Amino acid sequence: MVSQFSGVLQLTDLDDFITPSQECVKPVKVEKKQGRSVAKIQIEDDGSYFQVKQDGGKQKLEKAKITLNDCLACSGCITSAESVLITQQSHEEIYRVLRNNKQAGVAEQKVVVVSVSPQSRASLAARYGLSSSEAGRRLTAFFKGLGVHHVFDTSFSRTFSLLESQREFVERFHRKEQDKQALPMLASACPGWICYAEKTHGEFILPYVSSTRSPQQMMGSLVKGFFAGQQGLNPQQIYHVTVMPCYDKKLEASRPDFYLEEADTREVDCVITSGEVVKMLEEEKVLLSDVEPAPLDTMFSSVCGDELLGHAGSGSGGYLHHVFTHAARQLFGEEVKELTYKTLKNKDFQEVTLERDGVVVLRFAATYGFRNIQNLVQKLKRGKSPYHFVEVMACPSGCLNGGGQVKPLPEQNNKELLQQVEDLYKEERPLVPEEDQHVAELYQSWLQSVGEERARELLHTQYHAVDKATNGLLVKW
């Protein structure tokens, strides 16, 4: 069985993803009552189970359920419980919510927001022969046609992630003499990497992991925090969908840290992949290229006219690029116009350095894929890591090659398709985060107004080491 998560073998040539370990071994808690006789179980026509007690009375038995949170808390596997995710987060769920909206009274209606990632947009653009912005305009029209109210772009929320990462790095750099766990700072936008780090290396690695939220969860804060407040809505009245290049983002959305307790709602309700959007288009029997484009929503999107703007750097968010250029300027007064990437052991392991008088003062790396993450962590454990910052991604070739991206057509070659997606992604004109007026305004009007502590909650997150279950009974023989 092939797993869809940053696991095994979606793209035939590139199968170096982080793997799920065993099948789900979550022991389900059962309410046990002592009884003398053997229980009789009757199965009704509708498939429900009833226990027939001695006195003839029937008691409905509850189905054993495993939730996403169980998955995250358990150390049996990272992401093997596909069936769980399929029921809780899928395009079917979105249809259900949209259907409900049509039938429900005003009080029960939800405001449906869809936030599209630039990687998904590029993947869909490649499939339908469009430019990235053209795909964005048509996706806006398509989703709104189904009943979605707003379509945003996570490049916008990514600006927050980049700015916060830049600041966090400088702050860590300043305390590196006192705090031996300040550096290297490890990027945290990739949930596949985070789940692996929490489960396999626990307390050792977590202090190095950046606390900055990923673009998906920044958008969660924006939509269910700022937007909700601005529109006079209870966060629960918003149904927030994100379109992502991988399945691991579904796990990220269901982390308890991203659950708003008071409002009893998640910051991101449903994550669908680029591939699932294709399914939706196919179900509606429409080609994205045939959809009449609609104007882009500008509230939480980086837009210039009818073009969407992106960021410089890698197809996985450009963390290395932005943290490096900012650090070079802030710490060493250097204006870096262009970064020179040096490929090390393999193409998924690259290095960038800043030299001052022949001495390397900043050494950054990008490590993608399981084998490189392994080597990074092992070196770190032995105290031999030479880096100040590492952009860590679970998927070889990064997010543009995520497990949820649109699959190549029978006549297409994997490598060629990936190159096409990369080219389309890079076509989006880059915006410099520090020069983004819209974002600066939000920092002023929203984040400053809620106070430092609350702002930190909205922009940063925490990680939790997962205890390894060493129970021999859980071992599959």
Next chain:
Amino acid sequence: NKFNAHPDSRCWYVAWNPKGTLLASCGGDRAIRIWGREGDSWECKTLLQDGHQRTVRKVAWSPCGNYLASASFDATTCIWKKKNDDFECLTVLEGHENEVKCVAWAPSGNLLATCSRDKSVWIWEVDEENENEYECVSVVNSHTQDVKHVVWHPTQELLASCSYDNNVCVYKEEDDDWECRATLEGHTSTVWGLTFDPSGQRLASCSDDCTVKIWKECQPEEGTDVAWKCVCTLSGFHGRTVYDIAWCPLTGALATACGDDGVRVFKEDETADPDQPAFSLSAHVPKAHTQDVNCIAWHPKEAGLLVSCSDNGEIAVWNYQSGV
């Protein structure tokens, strides 16, 4: 010539060093023992007790003979360096999620392969300047179940693995990553062992389905990837699971270790068509041990010298004479 190698425990594997002067064994007692010949008997020269926290499943000598790698159920692989009669643990390779089932050195001595119950095969590289620095080069997940064994081609950088999923996979390096280039299907149960023939043109596999299969690389019509075909199946010879198989680099004889406690040697029929080889049973010791035979290994220098080990903790040394 039999002796108890791992008291009150299983002896899982035995391996000759490249010169043939030493025999390494490992077992369920978590120990590795190095044996040397003293006249007619075998003496334990070294005992490595504290390297692993669980069963040591396999051991492998580097091509130069100076290093020994041990694969353990404790999920680690230990690299030992030989220093006269003693061995020093240079480094411990971590990363597999559970029991490591096998370790093997590439003919160059620069690469190491390990495989595990976590279904993956890892390829490691030794740092040129630093003998105790090993880095992971690739992690390949071609099997869908527990991977039992990995073996390198005698001269090329080509790797083969076999699994509880009944298949054999063959790997090659492509660009900067290792990929599975061929999946050999045919066995109807777990494939436990693999061995290349002296030239590396053929691969023999042994299985829980009680057969041995011989595979040969062939060029398919379209000229795309190479394919491996099963050119011979030896069935009806083994009463139980065949746990290990070894192809003698000197004579071309094929030896097997079986769950029916027997050791067998097969000889290739000289007259057969090279694309349709035939083997006949040349020698058979029905009760080579009192329990399952786990491993069989030909001496690298002395033709006909064979060693086997068993669940009963014993190692047995045999002398095979082919007759003609």
